[in-house]
Amino acid sequence: MTGPVKITSKAEVEEFLSKYDNFLFDCDGVIWQGDVLLPHVKETLSLLREKGKKLIFVTNNSTKSRKAYTKKFSKLGLDEVTPEEIFGSAYSAAVYLKKVVKFPADKKVLVLGESGIEEELASEGIQFVGGTDPSLRRDIGPEDYDAIVPDPSIGCVLSGLDLHINYLKLSIALINLQVPETLFLATNIDSTYPTHGKLFPGAGTMCAPLVLASKRQPISLGKPSKAMMDCVKAKFEFDPVRTCMVGDRLDTDIRFGQEGGLGTLFVLTGVNKESDILDENADVVPQQYMTKLGDIFELLH
Amino acid sequence: MTGPVKITSKAEVEEFLSKYDNFLFDCDGVIWQGDVLLPHVKETLSLLREKGKKLIFVTNNSTKSRKAYTKKFSKLGLDEVTPEEIFGSAYSAAVYLKKVVKFPADKKVLVLGESGIEEELASEGIQFVGGTDPSLRRDIGPEDYDAIVPDPSIGCVLSGLDLHINYLKLSIALINLQVPETLFLATNIDSTYPTHGKLFPGAGTMCAPLVLASKRQPISLGKPSKAMMDCVKAKFEFDPVRTCMVGDRLDTDIRFGQEGGLGTLFVLTGVNKESDILDENADVVPQQYMTKLGDIFELLH
Structure with missing residues (x-):
């Protein structure tokens, strides 16, 4: 069995991006931490849009509707995110x-x-x-x-x-x-x-x-349940193999992507640490990981 | 293994009473059902007191203190019950x-x-x-x-x-x-x-x-926990072998008595039915049972 691939160079980012047309993002710990936008996330999302990638933001937060949730994005300067791109529990x-x-x-x-x-x-x-x-x-x-x-x-x-x-x-x-x-x-x-x-x-x-x-x-109906994945797939009709789940939690986000047959990218800006995936007894291991989502922008520039 | 003994005659009641000096009672389903006193309970309790038995009322109800709980007894005509005889969770x-x-x-x-x-x-x-x-x-x-x-x-x-x-x-x-x-x-x-x-x-x-x-x-700290039994024993200092737990629920009352090394009497005026103890796969089987607590008075008179 091969371990997870750490993405640390421009060539590795380019190869990673070529594998997927669609990206599913967890929000807290990936896009922001509490009320703080993480570094170069805005630039990374713009870059993905320019490359024609489809973006979907998947959250277990049920207290806000998709429409109300876009306000959180625009408050942090991510005005491009629409309710149609958000999939809450x-x-x-x-x-x-x-x-x-x-x-x-x-x-x-x-x-x-x-x-x-x-x-x-x-x-x-x-x-x-x-x-x-x-x-x-x-x-x-x-x-x-x-x-x-x-x-x-x-x-x-x-x-x-x-x-x-x-x-x-x-x-x-x-x-x-x-x-x-x-x-x-x-x-x-x-x-x-x-x-x-x-x-x-x-x-x-x-x-x-x-x-x-x-x-x-x-x-x-939230991550990591199969019922949520079925609903996401029913709505967006994407090819799982050409889709990557990006998350900071192994037991929800990465498991969710894995069980749905998607690619997985783990980032170190949230709940789990690098040591959690390098542990040989780790339950859930992502295919790829990077320090933070903003690395995509930083490594390409 | 012998099954539970059903007490149905005067001689059986006399033998039963001779085995115990102390009686622990569950309340709802034994003494009363909701706001209705069960038949001949008052007479049975008086009879036990006359014979010098010690009575303790053990309840999982935590919303009332022992003092407040005596009001429930007196409302039903059981004025003799004192806070010292009540042991709530x-x-x-x-x-x-x-x-x-x-x-x-x-x-x-x-x-x-x-x-x-x-x-x-x-x-x-x-x-x-x-x-x-x-x-x-x-x-x-x-x-x-x-x-x-x-x-x-x-x-x-x-x-x-x-x-x-x-x-x-x-x-x-x-x-x-x-x-x-x-x-x-x-x-x-x-x-x-x-x-x-x-x-x-x-x-x-x-x-x-x-x-x-x-x-x-x-x-x-409630039935059937050992911690509650330890507290009851610490307070009343009775001989478990000379003490009988009376209850209508097998998984709380009867288990509580059994695990505490007490005798057990099951009554049919509450949650569990006669068929529950006669089932050969029954988890918890009382030593004795009767139709209702008031049978003690009725069978002796």
Whole structure:
């Protein structure tokens, strides 16, 4: 078995670029770190566009819709990025319901999450309840224990990161999940949400109570799930062999690309380190890696 | 191997009672169902007291202190039951911290739960933060991501059923659990909370997010944990062989008694059915069982 190839010269960059027509990018740890754009990312993306490459930004963040997420790009000076180039886990869930499940038009999705999920469901014409509904942002009351019953109009519980999680919402979701026919989806099941240099509870912690109490597992629509890859492929119709997944996390990004049959490029500006892939017991090894995404621009110039 | 003995006659009740000096009772499904006292329970408890038996009521409910829990008994006409006869999982956690861990007097417990936990910690002179603190009953704000840091005065995170759970509290608990020295306790890890004929999220669903995100497991102080049995034994100093655990749930009550070396009596007024123990693949089999606790009184008269 050959180890991962480290790209360190102009010739190696040119060879790398010749292999792919499409690039899928993870964002945090690849494009930016928190609120800081990484060096020469802007120039690298422009260069790829000039060479006619297709760019897709794949994120597990479900709190923002694709449209809202472009604001993050333009705030960092990446004005060229359009909503059509962004593929978030909330959109992934909406596409999955619409295209794969063919979710009935007369059924509703019970959302445990923020407006990003609501906007993406609406964009696919899928009905929903819960989510940011202010009437659910309250304590459970004695009358709720009688009132909460399975709602036959609900065909799916979809959970993502919900910064307004409470016992009332968890109860409504659980009671509806006790109906075996109710679909159980998660935008993603990340255990933590890295921000401000710390690890806060991730989207997976919103469905963890439901998993425990319902004894059911959700289908995850975020990296590294195959369901998300199927949705990305359905939308963009690319040749996997001519496509490269770029990421900083081995267990999500690189695994996602590998299991989807894509090429993989690992960068050292995020969660995992060079030693993680050189370890002979490493679970997931990328095909190629470089210090940072901006190396593509720097090495070519 | 001999199967469980069904007690159906006066002679069998007399023989059963002669074997034990102490009785540990689960409450819901044994003493009452929801808000209804089960038939001839009052008479049975009086009869046991007249015969000089010691009675202890063991509950995983952590939302009420022992004192508050006696109100439930007196509301159902069981006025003789005193706080000293009640052993709840919140009290169990307080005893564990005080007697087993010898929790330092200058450290605090971060509580994820209701007033029952706070009152029991206070009764053992243990300092705490969180819990019902109204300043934590709010949404997480942008400034909190910077402000939440490990608090060196916190030596333990203790989670129980918290009907006011939110993302802010989960975040504070998680950031403190990322310090390996911080103890991680749970009053109990019941996956569901049976009430109103339905299954709502149980205390275990409050720590499930923390378990997932911290990759740590709490020590549970509720049935069927050995830690709770150790606390019960430390407090009441009974001879296990002369003590019988009475319960309606095989996987919590009967397992709890069995693993503690106690006798076990299973009753059919709760979660499990007669067929569950007669099944030859049954995991947990009680030594004795009867239709209901009130049979003791009925069969003797």
